[in-house]
Amino acid sequence: MLIHSATQLLTLAGGPQRGSQLGSLGILEGGAVLIRDGRIAEVGPTAELRAAYRAEPALDASGRVVMPGFIDPHTHLVWAGDRAAEFELRRQGKTYLEILAGGGGILSTVRATRAASPEELLAQTRARAAAMLRFGTTTAEAKTGYGLETTAELAQLEALLRLDEEGPLEVVPTFLGAHAIAPEYAGNPQGYTGLICAEMLPAVRAWWQQHASGRPLPFVDVFCETGAFSLEQSRAILTTARALGFPLKIHADEFDNLGGAGLAAELGAVSADHLVKTSPDEIRALARSETAAVALPCTPFGLAEAHYTPAQAFLAEGGLLAIATDLNPGTAWCESMQFAIALACRYLRLTPAQAIAAATINAAAALGLQARLGSLEPGKQADLLILSVPDYRHLGYRFGGNLVERVIKRGEVVV
Ligand code: NIG
Ligand code: FE
Numbered sequence: 001m002l003i004h005s006a007t008q009l010l011t012l013a014g015g016p017q018r019g020s021q022l023g024s025l026g027i028l029e030g031g032a033v034l035i036r037d038g039r040i041a042e043v044g045p046t047a048e049l050r051a052a053y054r055a056e057p058a059l060d061a062s063g064r065v066v067m068p069g070f071i072d073p074h075t076h077l078v079w080a081g082d083r084a085a086e087f088e089l090r091r092q093g094k095t096y097l098e099i100l101a102g103g104g105g106i107l108s109t110v111r112a113t114r115a116a117s118p119e120e121l122l123a124q125t126r127a128r129a130a131a132m133l134r135f136g137t138t139t140a141e142a143k144t145g146y147g148l149e150t151t152a153e154l155a156q157l158e159a160l161l162r163l164d165e166e167g168p169l170e171v172v173p174t175f176l177g178a179h180a181i182a183p184e185y186a187g188n189p190q191g192y193t194g195l196i197c198a199e200m201l202p203a204v205r206a207w208w209q210q211h212a213s214g215r216p217l218p219f220v221d222v223f224c225e226t227g228a229f230s231l232e233q234s235r236a237i238l239t240t241a242r243a244l245g246f247p248l249k250i251h252a253d254e255f256d257n258l259g260g261a262g263l264a265a266e267l268g269a270v271s272a273d274h275l276v277k278t279s280p281d282e283i284r285a286l287a288r289s290e291t292a293a294v295a296l297p298c299t300p301f302g303l304a305e306a307h308y309t310p311a312q313a314f315l316a317e318g319g320l321l322a323i324a325t326d327l328n329p330g331t332a333w334c335e336s337m338q339f340a341i342a343l344a345c346r347y348l349r350l351t352p353a354q355a356i357a358a359a360t361i362n363a364a365a366a367l368g369l370q371a372r373l374g375s376l377e378p379g380k381q382a383d384l385l386i387l388s389v390p391d392y393r394h395l396g397y398r399f400g401g402n403l404v405e406r407v408i409k410r411g412e413v414v415v
Contacts, residue, residue, distance in 0.1 A: 001035040001055055001056075001057055001058075001059065001382075001408075001411060002032060002033070002034050002035075002049060002050070002053060002055035002057075002058045002059070003032060003033045003035070003058075003059045003061050003066055003384070003386065003408075004032035004033075004046040004049065004050060004058060004059070004060065004061065005030060005032070005046050005060050005061055005062040006028070006030070006031045006033075006046075006061040006062075006064060006065065006066040006386075007029065007030075007061070007062060007063055007064055007065065007390040007391075008027050008028075008029060008031075008066070008390070008391065008392055009027065009028040009029075009030075009031025009032070009033065009043070009061075009065075009066045009067075009376070010025045010026065010027055010065065010066070010067035010068070010376070010392055011025070011026035011027075011028060011031075011043055011375060011376045011377065012024075012025060012026055012067070012068055012356075012357060012360050012361045012374060012376065013026040013043075013375050013376070013377045014026065014375075015361065015375075016320055016361055016362050016364075016365035016374075017320075017357050017361060017362060018318050018320050019287070019315050019317065019318035019319060020315065020318075022315055022321060022350075022354045022357050022358065022362070023350075023353035023354035023356075023357055024353070024357065025353050025356060025357065025392065026375075027392075028044070028045070030046050030047075031043065031044065031045065031046065031066065032044060032045065032046040032048075032049040033049075033376055033382075033384065034049055034053055034055060035382040035408070035411045036411075037411065038381065038382055038410035038411035038412075039380065039381060039382055039411070040376055040377060040378055040379065040380050040382050041378060042378055043376050043377065043378065059386070059406075061386050063390050064386050064387055064388065064389070064390060064405065065385075065386070065387040065389060065390065065391065065392050065394075066376075066384060066385070066387075067356070067360070067376070067384065067387065067392070068138075068360045068361070068374055068376055068383060068384055068385070069136060069137065069138025069139065069360075069373075069383035069384055069385055069407065069408075069409070070135075070136045070137045070138065070337035070338075070359050070360060070363070070385070071138070071139045071359065071360060071363035071364050071369075071373060071374055072132065072139070072140040072141065072324050072325050072327070072337055072340075072359075072363065073271065073294055073322050073324045073363045073364075073366040073367050074141055074143075074271075074273050074294050074296060074324035074325070074326050074366075075132075075140050075141060075143065075324065075325060075327040075328070076142070076143050076145060076176075076326070076327060076328035076329075077125055077128055077129065077132075077140060077142035077143075077160070077171070077327060078121065078125045078142060078143075078144065078146070078156050078159050078160055079109050079112070079113050079121075079124070079125070079146045079328070079329050080109070080112045080113045080115070080116035080120060080121050080124050080146075081108075081109060081112030081113070081116075081124075081329065082333075083104075083105075083108060083109065083329045083330055086099055086104055086105065086108070086330070090303070090304075091304075096255070096303060096330065096331065097225075097226060097227050097255055100180065100227050100228075103183070103186075105180075105330055106145070106146070106179055106180040106330060107180055107183055109146045109329050109330065110147070110152075110180070110183070112146075113146035113147060113152070113156070114146075114147065114149075114152050118155060118158075118159065121155070121156075121159055122159050122162060122163070125159060125163060126163065126166075129163055129171075131335040131336075132169060132327070132335045132336075133168060133169050133407055133409075133414065133415055134402065134404065134415055135335055135337060135338055135402055135404060136337060136338065136385045136402075136404040136407060137335070137337050138168075138169070138170060138373075138383035138384075138385075138407065138409050139169070139170040139171075139172065139364075139367075139369070139373055140169060140170070140171060140172065140327075141171075141173075141174055141219070141324075141367055142160050142171050142172065142173060142174065143173075143174040143175075143176040143179070143221055144156035144157055144160070144173075144174070144175055144176050144177065144179075145176030145178075145179030145180075145221075145223075146179070147177070148177065148179065148180060148181075148183070148192075149182060150177075150199060150200050153175065153177050153200065153204070154203070154204070154207050157173060157175065157204065157207070157208075157218065158211070161173065161211065161212055167409070167414075168407075168409040168410075168412070168414040169409075170383075170409070172218075172219075172367050172369070173218040173219075174218055174219040174220070174221050174249060175200075175201075175204050175218050175219070175220050175246070176220075176221045176222075176223070177196050177200045177201075177204075178193075178196055178220075178221070178222040178223060178228075178229050178233075178234070178237050179221075179223050179228070180223065180228055181228065181229075182195075189229065189230070189233060190233070193229065193233040193236055193237060196237050196240075197236055197237060197240040201220065201237075201240055201241055201244055201246070202244065204218070205217065205244050205245070205246070216247075217247065218246065219246065219247050219248065219249045219270065220237070220238065220241035220246040220247075220248055220249070221248075221249040221250060221251065222234040222237050222238060222250055222251065222260075223251040224250055224251060224252050224258050224259075224260035224263070225254055225256060225260075226255060226256040226258070230258060231258045231259045231260065231263060234250065234258075234260060234263060235263055235267075238250065238263065238267050238269070239267065242267060242268075247269075247270050247368065248264070248267055248268070248270060249264075249269055249270060249271050249272075249273065250263065250264045250269055250271075250272050250273065251273055251274055252264060252272045252273065252274055252275060252278070253274055253275050253276055253277040253278045253282075254276055254277070254299065255277065256277060257277040257278060257279060257282075260272065261278045261282045261286050262282055262285060262286075264286070264289075264291045265285055265286050265289035265290075265291050268290060268291070269291050270291065270366065270367070270368050271291060271292040271293070271322070271366040272291050272292075272293055272294070273293075273294040273296060273324070273326075274296055274299065274309070275293055275309045275310075275314075276299075276300060276305075276309055277307070278309075278310070280310075280313060283310055283313050283314050283317065283319075284313075284317045286314070287314050287315075287316075287317030287318050287319030288317060288318065288319075292319075292320040292321070292322055292362065292365055292366040293314055293319055293320065293321050293322070294322045294323065294324050294363075294366050295308070295309035295311055295321060295322070295323050295324075295344065295348055295358075296309075296323070296324055296325070296326035296332070296340075297309070297323065297340055297343035297344050297348060298326055298327075298331075298332035298334045298339065298340055298343060299331045299332045300347070301332070301343055301347070302331045302332040302333070302334070303331050308347040308348055309348060311344070311348035311349065311350060312349055315354075320366075321358050321362060322358050322359070322362040322363040322365065322366040323337075323340050323344050323348075323355065323358045323359050323363070324337075324340065324363065324366075325337060325339075325340050336402070337359050338399070338401075338402065338403060338404070339399055339400070340359065341355040341356065341359055341395050341396050342395075342397075342398070342399035343399075344358065344396070345396035345397075350396075351396075352392060352393045352395050352396035352397065353392070353393075355395070355396055356392060356395060356396075360374045360375065361374035361375045362374075381410060382408060382410060382411040383409055383410065384407075384408045385404050385406070385407055386404075386405050386406040386408075387403045387404060388403055388404070388405040389403050
């Protein structure tokens with residue numbers, strides 16, 4: 001396949017973009033991409049590629065932007081039911097953590113998810129995956145965390161693997177058994193932490209070796225937060241996971257600062273996510289570490305909170321910043337990375353170019369997948385978008401709609 005005559009071809013070439021380097025799009029005006037066997041074979045000026053190759057099909061992208069598919073590095077894709085009634089309660093003045101402490105919130109989605117049959121769970125999840133794809137997300141990280149017991153968590157992991165096999169959305173799984181204290185352990189977070197370490201993590205590893213051998217182990221994530229897991233409980237879970245060979249992620253500083261960002265850097269987590277209440281000192285330490293920061297601007301927006309990740313301070317210290325939707329039924333039911341970009345441009349004060357890099361090559365880095373995904377360079381997987389607009393700055397500037405005209409996954413037009 002040859003995609004040619006792009007008004008702007010955004011290559012995002014050159015690897016993840018730290019600090020002040022963020023926002024180099026590698027724009028080729030009148031550019032073309034040659035795709036062979038699901039991979040990018042060549043990128044260059046249209047005249048050169050058309051002279052050298054007679055490719056079928058040839059897609060004319062004149063008047064359009066061609067760019068890498070979005071990578072959404074933080075979602076809670078797999079759940080059943082909804083929390084529309086809680087949204088109304090929050091608008092009437094109840095807070096998110098109050099609702100969780102009262103047995104609602106995450107725990108209400110746990111009840112609905114446990115009660116759903118595997119087919120129902122998959123069907124509801126599949127609809128969201130399809131919406132993500134239409135909005136241009138070609139790869140998404142997706143967490144368990146609405147099971148909170150070994151079998152229910154494994155069922156969610158299985159749903160995620162099934163979804164990935166079905167495609168075309170590529171799913172990168174994360175085990176988040178430590179999303180909330182399981183109802184069976186109400187008032188006993190230490191007991192549930194012990195269960196995760198002694199039973200769940202070894203069970204996930206054994207299950208994985210049996211059902212997904214050959215694939216890298218999933219990430220292990222913890223919700224380090226008041227009302228969820230303390231810093232010491234988070235440390236116990238993450239160090240146990242690391243000893244079992246799992247790569248790590250963490251939800252840190254969404255509502256309260258418990259020190260999760262420092263823990264992520266200390267343990268070499270691939271990313272620390274949310275980072276709304278992180279102190280300036282911790283932002284500096286994280287920026288200087290190998291751990292990526294994943295900002296989730298849909299979440300404060302969804303909660304109508306005024307505070308967002310201090311992205312500018314993090315970039316000033318040279319950090320690796322990515323953005324994600326946090327797609328979940330509680331705080332941010334949003335399948336669109338285009339909307340996350342629009343919010344990032346306003347509340348993280350990113351330029352459109354910075355937000356696009358944070359949603360592609362840096363988002364790939366937040367999953368450790370930057371060698372295969374996130375840019376249009378020879379050898380990389382051919383995951384790309386054709387936008388209906390001639391200028392990349394329409395991303396961020398426009399919001400609430402969908403600028404994606406075609407989605408190409410592994411070299412196939414899928415939307
Ligand atoms: O990232 N904070 C924890 N997890 C999600 C919310 C999940 C839910 O409310 O169901 C988040 O915001
Ligand atoms: Fe989350």
